[in-house]
Amino acid sequence: MKIYNGNFSANALRVRAVALELGLDFEIVEINVMGGENKTEDYLAINPNGKIPALEDDGFIIWESRAITSYLAGKRPEAGLYPDDIKQRAIVDQWSYWQTVHLGPAMSKVIFERFFKPKFRMGETDPVAIDSGVKEIAQFLPVLEAGLNGKDWVAGNLSVADFALASAFVFRKEGDISLADYPNVTGWIDRMESRPSWQEAVKPLVAMMS
Numbered sequence: 001m002k003i004y005n006g007n008f009s010a011n012a013l014r015v016r017a018v019a020l021e022l023g024l025d026f027e028i029v030e031i032n033v034m035g036g037e038n039k040t041e042d043y044l045a046i047n048p049n050g051k052i053p054a055l056e057d058d059g060f061i062i063w064e065s066r067a068i069t070s071y072l073a074g075k076r077p078e079a080g081l082y083p084d085d086i087k088q089r090a091i092v093d094q095w096s097y098w099q100t101v102h103l104g105p106a107m108s109k110v111i112f113e114r115f116f117k118p119k120f121r122m123g124e125t126d127p128v129a130i131d132s133g134v135k136e137i138a139q140f141l142p143v144l145e146a147g148l149n150g151k152d153w154v155a156g157n158l159s160v161a162d163f164a165l166a167s168a169f170v171f172r173k174e175g176d177i178s179l180a181d182y183p184n185v186t187g188w189i190d191r192m193e194s195r196p197s198w199q200e201a202v203k204p205l206v207a208m209m210s
């Protein structure tokens with residue numbers, strides 16, 4: 001099994017983390033996005049979007065990180081990362097999609113403006129973008145806080161949704177996003193970040209950005 005990876009990518013991070021969590025055998029194929037390797041004919045045949053991550057498993061190809069993690073979970077159903085029960089599965093999907101369209105973009109906006117832009121000299125920080133991102137985070141984090149009431153993991157048991165969500169929090173400190181008002185979220189991300197799979201998967205991303 002091959003994971004087409006970029007160490008800089010939070011989307012690739014969740015795929016590596018789930019593969020490690022499940023103890024799957026995989027080979028990392030590093031795609032040099034800065035060097036344009038994601039736009040070569042060969043790579044576009046794997047992911048026509050020219051984006052990483054992608055997965056190749058015995059000739060089967062899948063792209064989109066959350067679809068990949070659900071597929072990987074299906075290879076070790078006993079781990080329960082993507083449950084068979086349709087209601088439990090719907091809850092997992094709910095949080096994964098919510099991270100994709102709501103919390104993730106809000107967190108990324110603020111982290112990009114406050115951390116990545118100055119660090120990589122990507123232009124002036126945009127206070128309007130920060131302001132709107134901060135407001136969105138203030139709207140969405142209470143939803144996650146309430147969702148975690150009485151639970152260790154968002155869908156009850158550890159699932160691909162936790163891996164999807166956790167990738168949004170990697171650079172929260174650098175983005176000056178405080179979790180002080182969110183004890184459930186703080187406990188959850190601490191649990192997530194103490195998992196050996198997560199620690200191993202996040203290492204190359206953190207190394208690149210420090």
Ligand SMILES: N[C@@H](CCC(=O)N[C@@H](CS)C(=O)NCC(=O)O)C(=O)O
Binds near residue numbers: 008050051052053
């Ligand atoms: N929704 C996709 C997003 C993939 C994506 O945006 N990948 C970025 C890296 S984080 C990429 O490959 N960018 C290179 C490009 O667009 O040229 C997923 O979750 O897999």
